[in-house]
Amino acid sequence: MPRLDESWGDAAEAGSSGQSNRPxxxxxxxxxxxxxxxxxxxxxxxxxxxxxxxxxxxxxxxxxxxxxxxxxxxxxxxxxxxxxxxxxxxxxxxxxxxxxxxxxxxxxxxxxxxPGANVEGVRACRDKHLGREALAAAGVAQPASRAVASLQEAQEAARAIGYPVVLKPRALAASIGVVRADGPDSLESAYTEASEAYFDEIPRDKAWVLVEEYLDGPEVSVECVCHQGRVTPMFVARKSLGFAPHFEEIGHTVSADDPLLDDPAVRHVLQEAHTALGLDTLVTHTELRLTRTGPRLVEVNARLGGDLIPYVARLATGVDYGMVAASLAAGAEPDVTPVRSATAHVQFLYPEHDLDVTSLTVGEELPPGVHEVTPMVAPGRRLRLPPRDHVGGRYVYVVTTGDSPEECAEALRAATPLVHLTGTPVG
Missing domain, CATH: 3.40.50.20 (Rossmann fold)
Structure with missing residues (x-):
């Protein structure tokens, strides 16, 4: 299988204006x-x-x-x-x-x-504060949350919610600006980081930062088909997080037979959340924390997941989730039944410290269970670790497959020595 940064061939005629019988x-x-x-x-x-x-x-x-x-x-x-x-x-x-x-x-x-998603529902997914308000009104299990416009308001919110708390921008992505504060001493720096995070393309509201209850337990994402308001979980990705007190996603594991797919509490939260947001016909990427008191909603995203999660899930289940999203957009109700029962994992590698890349090589002979090892950067690229950069600190991704998460982890350990990175440390 070709790597994702290589040419895939002529799948369609670029710029063709001729007639076609295809939708x-x-x-x-x-x-x-x-x-x-x-x-x-x-x-x-x-x-x-x-x-x-x-x-x-x-x-x-x-x-x-x-x-x-x-x-x-x-x-x-x-x-x-x-x-x-x-x-x-x-x-x-x-x-x-x-x-x-x-x-x-x-x-x-x-x-x-x-066919498509409800516009207001999608806006509530993008603006996490609007989403929290809609979910709270419907009684969906989620963290306590307050939107704040100043450090003083953040301090008041944190005292009311109780430490530890999580601070995050209300409308960004990729865990940018998301940081945990364990007590008053770390709140100011956390607020500064969250309040200063931005995308050039997104205007910032005055109350730009959310202060939220910290949820214990592992974090997962669930890709769902929402067809005319009815939610069907397609697959679960179990997250590996790093760079605490930040929440950098450094890996994802998908098993076709993950028991959470049939968990009544998970299904209930998913359906409740989509209904509360008024989402209609779309594919969603929903993040949950599996707390001691049950699953609680982190957020709903009105799109397919990133980080190659649908790609890895396809290796585990045999279902093409890009085609699922396309078919749904075209008005069909896609079949999302797995045709394969395996486990697949993607892991992103980061350097030990910030550096300017001098060379990056990958061995050609891949161990059993290693699907691909793909460089993400070239010589001359500067890698900066979170929180100085998110996602941009990655230099290789490794995809492994097996019959279980343990087999994928074993294959990952065998693949890591194949990757050789050299560079000049950045002060």
């Missing part, structure tokens, strides 16, 4: 190549794809029937362009897995009267 999906944003090319490859085998993006496509071109240059964070411009396109090339559905652009995608689907 056409409008793709709002394409994401990063290493993270999302596997989705485009599989979807382009069955659907024509038309990309909306603010610049001309590059690596995406082999999978596209065409593209439109449009500012995809401008909902009005995106809807106008979609309506014009639909008059000449009938759009069967709107597909988006880009965290920041899912609200615009929902608005475009609504404007075209196509």
């Amino acid at each position: 056409l999906l409008l793709l709002i944003g394409s994401g990063g190549q290493i993270w999302r090319e596997y989705i485009l490859k599989s979807v382009a085998d069955s659907y024509d794809l038309w990309l909306f993006a603010p610049k001309e496509p590059g690596w995406e071109s082999p999978y596209l029937r065409g593209n439109t240059i449009v500012e995809t964070l401008d909902a009005h411009a995106a809807m106008e362009s979609a309506v014009r396109l639909d008059k000449s090339v009938r759009i069967a559905g709107v597909l988006c897995y880009d965290e920041i652009r899912v609200p615009v995608a929902a608005m475009v689907a609504e404007a075209l009267k196509l």
Whole structure:
């Protein structure tokens, strides 16, 4: 199997404006190549794809029937362009897995009267404070949470909730700015970190920081199909977290027969949360903490999971989750029954300290159970560890498979010595 940063071949004719008998999906944003090319490859085998993006496509071109240059964070411009396109090339559905652009995608689907998520529900997923309010009103099990606009408000909220607390920006992603404060002495630095975290593309509300109850227990994510409001769990990914007191996700394990899929308490929380948010027809990535008092909701994301989680899940279950999302967007109710019963794991490797990469090599002979070992950076790249950078500190990912999480862990231990990184430490 080719690595995700290699060419996948000619899956579709780039920029073709000819007629086609295949349904056409409008793709709002394409994401990063290493993270999302596997989705485009599989979807382009069955659907024509038309990309909306603010610049001309590059690596995406082999999978596209065409593209439109449009500012995809401008909902009005995106809807106008979609309506014009639909008059000449009938759009069967709107597909988006880009965290920041899912609200615009929902608005475009609504404007075209196509299947999709409820717009207000998607906004509540993006704005964690709005989401918390909707979930609290419905009595969904979740942490206590307060939105604050100053250090003094954060201190008052932490005292009311009780330490430890978690501080996070209300509308970012990838664990950026998320940090635990175990007591008053660490609250100020935690608040500073959370309040200063930002994406250029996202405006910051005055009450930008959430102060939340810390939940004990392991964290998992559950990918779900929500079809006309009915939620079906597809797979569970068990997270490995690192760089405490931050919450960097350094690995994910998916087992096709994970018992949490049939856990009544997990299913109840999932359905309650989706109903409370008014989510209708979409694929979601929901994060839970398995606490001593039962599963409690961390957040719901109105998209497929990142970090190659759907890719790893496909190795474990045999189900193509990119195609699941595409079929759902096109109005079909996809079959998500596993056709394989295995376990797969993805692990991201980080250096011991910040450094400028001099060389990165990977041995060619992979041990049994190692599916791939893929470099993520080239010489000259600066790697900075959390909290100075999140995700950007990774230099290799390793995918392993087996009959159990233990077999995957054993294969990972055998694969790690194959990776050789050298660099100059950064002060």
